[in-house]
Every structure is written in structure tokens, then in C-alpha cells.
Amino acid sequence: MVSVTTWNINSVRLRMPIVADFLKQEAPDILCLQEIKCEEHLFPYDAFRALGYEHFAVHGQKGYHGVGTVSRIPIQEYSRHDWQANGEARHVGVELAEGPGKGTVIENVYVPAGGDIPDREQNPKFGQKLDFLERMTRWADGIERPTLIVGDFNIAPLESDVWSHKQLLKVVSHTPLEVETLQRFMDAHGWSDIGREHIKAPERYYSWWSYRSKDWRKGDRGRRLDHMWASPELARQATAHRVLEDARSWEKPSDHVPLTTEFAL
Amino acid sequence: MVSVTTWNINSVRLRMPIVADFLKQEAPDILCLQEIKCEEHLFPYDAFRALGYEHFAVHGQKGYHGVGTVSRIPIQEYSRHDWQANGEARHVGVELAEGPGKGTVIENVYVPAGGDIPDREQNPKFGQKLDFLERMTRWADGIERPTLIVGDFNIAPLESDVWSHKQLLKVVSHTPLEVETLQRFMDAHGWSDIGREHIKAPERYYSWWSYRSKDWRKGDRGRRLDHMWASPELARQATAHRVLEDARSWEKPSDHVPLTTEFAL
DNA sequence: GACTGTGACG
């Protein structure tokens, strides 16, 4: 069995105390973090080692973005794409280096948020987000090995992925254009949406609640921005999937919560 | 009996938890804070009221400096000098409004730090500090009522007020020029240095330890920058004086510790 | 609302 967690941590240095709590409690084999917000040499390697996580693939930059994959089973860095070709650290890929599942690829990605206005002309960041997804789509077309891609996709595709489909139709993260673009990425490889295989629509499923409200539970205005997608054959080996909503209430929380999937490898 | 505390708090909003602890523990009648670092409308009045302190004289500004006098016995704002005439909030004066000691004046002051280089030409801030003290000296010359002046004077006048007289002779806060300038202020009214009346030189007496060292106790590199000076007749009524060095070890401490004097009024 | 870096100030 191999378990994998994805978590947009919104500063790994600031959040290391709750990351440690999470690892002690949930003990996934592999933890994929997004928005680590630090350069690679400032990543808290020692704190992870002290918890038994001794394998790393970190793609960081100063201040913004950045992803890091941390593991207690051997992994090997496999790829590091810059799909925007602008130097931003938004992806790192690893493969399982030993044991059952050896060669399985785990891609950790942080898709651009896309700014406020869902219009390429008025808001270049929205265009960048779509372009990023389209380049990922072309890349996915050539995937030949069993692959798990996880991370903050910054898109909530289904109606039951948001607290109000109607009120979010023109809000970046849930616009039809983004949803279609994400669908093309899905089709390019035939990804299986593990989250929705285990928590079927139309059941409510969120992974993010804004900081901009006193009580995140009040109104439950969440969105499912974080995802775990697998190649079809790998998806069939997923035996369990959990969303740790409680983490949104922890001390100094991230605005995202961790998602975990177990695989019978 | 009336007890008065002076404490450079280095942000009253950030430090309110330890201020509350202090008031519960020491319960002075009057608390004079410096470096409150907030505008008046952001001063935590309610937190003080909840502790039984319902009388205030606050002179604040955005971000820097600022002084506030908080009392559980009636006080009345008396003066608010701008000795530099540059709009900085560095002084507020009150008088006891009722009971024994009615009319006694308590001045709360935050003398400019003076920058790094002890030279007017190279460092205008050093000149401003001296000018500030000289204007206070002219003001002190006209004092006619029993007065207590407390606060962060940013000068450690005596050899035993610093961890190394020799090593600090050219360090702003202990230069001969500052010490002479402070002495002229003392002479202008005949102030009595209550701290040194109770803890006589050459006994070690510090009220500040820099943040710039891991362990403030290591080497004990302190300075006596905070003072409580009284008119001669008032000084004779001072019955006790304490320095709460422990406060330097509290959770998220200020770099200054509170000084308290009791008066038999 | 909460994070980052920066720069000023101590």
C-alpha cells in the first residue's frame, strides 16, 4: 500500500507545525505540497527528516508559488516542467524508485490562480492560466507510464464542487471556459478523477475555503480546487480517499485542506 | 499609596497578552507605556477596561513611537508636548484628578533613540535627540508642581547603567555628550533619579536588553534606558522601586522591562 | 484575511 497526500500549504515554513501534526496523524507515504513559498535551500528538510521523511523533490522560488514532494519511501526526481516558460516554480515530478509500484510517476502541480477577471483581454493572468492548462494538455497526450497527477488545479469543475454554481459561474475557478479547458486536459490522457470516484457528485466536496470570512464553516462557501487524477489502470488501484476538512480549523491554517488517496500497489 | 509603572512595550497591540499578565500580577495604579506603535483609535482600550483600567491619556501615531498612560484611578490629560515640533507622538502628561496626591503630575515620555552614529553632522537623528532633550530642559525649568517624569529616555547615564562602560562610550545611549545633556535636564528641575535612589550605583541596573542576541541573559549585555524621575518633594514619598527583569523572558517579550515605583501619597 | 518581500527603524 502506498498513500499519497496533496496539500496547498501556503508557506511551508510558517505551517511546519501543522504539517508535522498532520504527518504524525495521517502518516502518508508521500506528501505533495504546493505554494511552499520559499527557495529550495530554505525548505525545512530537517523537520521532515525528523519525522521520517527523508526523500525530497523540491522546486521552489523566492516568495511565491513553489512545490515540494516529500516521501518516506524512496523517490527520484523525474521532471520539472515550466509550462509557462516564465521561470515560475509550479511543477515537480517524481517516480517511485523501489518496491511495488516502482516506476509509478507522481506529478505535483500548482496551476496559476488566474487573477480576478475571467477575460484574456482585460486580465493577462487569466490567459496565462488557460495557456498553462493547454500546455499541460499537450504534455499529457504523450504520457506512457502510469501516472498520478495531484495538486492545486485552481479550478472547481462540477456544480457540486462549489457552494453555489450559479453565483460562481463568472468567478475565476468555476467559469465554463476554465471547466472546458480542464476537461480537454482530462481527455488528453483519460485521467480518472479519484476524488470524484470516491465521493460521487452531486455530493458536496470542497478542498478550499477563503480566508476572507471570519468563520469558514459559516455558509460553507467552499470550492474543490485541489485534485488527484490518475491514469486509468492506476486509478483502479485506489482503495481509499479522504478529505481532512478538520485541518481548516487547525491553528494558523492554510486555506486549503489535505486530500489523501491510498493505492494497493 | 499610588504605584506607577513605566514600560516601553514595543507595540501595545501585539503585546497586550503580556501587558494583561503584568497588570494581573503587579496591579500598578498607573501604567505609562512607550512605543505603543498605533494610532489612538487602535489603542486596546477595551482590554484595559476589562482589567479595571478605565482612565486613559493616549498620544499615538501610525506605526512608530506613541505613548499611552492607563490608570485605574482617575487621571486627567494635562499636556501633550511636541518637543521636536515634527508631529511625532512622544509625550503625554496627566494629573491625578482625585484623592490623596490630587494635582500630582505624571509625564510619560519617549526620547528619540538617536540613530547609530553619535555625531550631529553625520547623523541628523543624533542632533534631534540632543535638541529634544534641550527643549525638555527649557520646559523643566518652568515646572511648578510636584511632577513625576517617566519613560524611555534612551540614555544610560552611569557606568553601572551599562554592561560595559568602556565598550559603550562611543555607542549612542551612553556617550559623554548625551550624558551631559541629560544631566542638564536633571539640573533644570533638580529631578531625583528614583531608580538610583533605590538601587544605588555601582550596583548593576538595566532595563533593556537587545533583541539581537539569542539569549538575553548570556553576557547580560543590558542598559538602563528607562527612568523614573521625580520632583524632590515627591521623590521623598517614594517608598519602593522594582525592576521586573523576568518580563524579558516572557512570551514574545518587549526588549524593555517594566519599572515600578510606589508613592506614599 | 493572510502570506511574501522590501525598507525603515530600533
Place this chain on the structure above:
DNA sequence: CGTCACAGTC
């Protein structure tokens, strides 16, 4: 080392 302000991002 540690505070605040500011601007940028999400």
C-alpha cells in the same frame, strides 16, 4: 532580532 508600513498575490 523584531516591529510596522507598503505593495503584490491569492
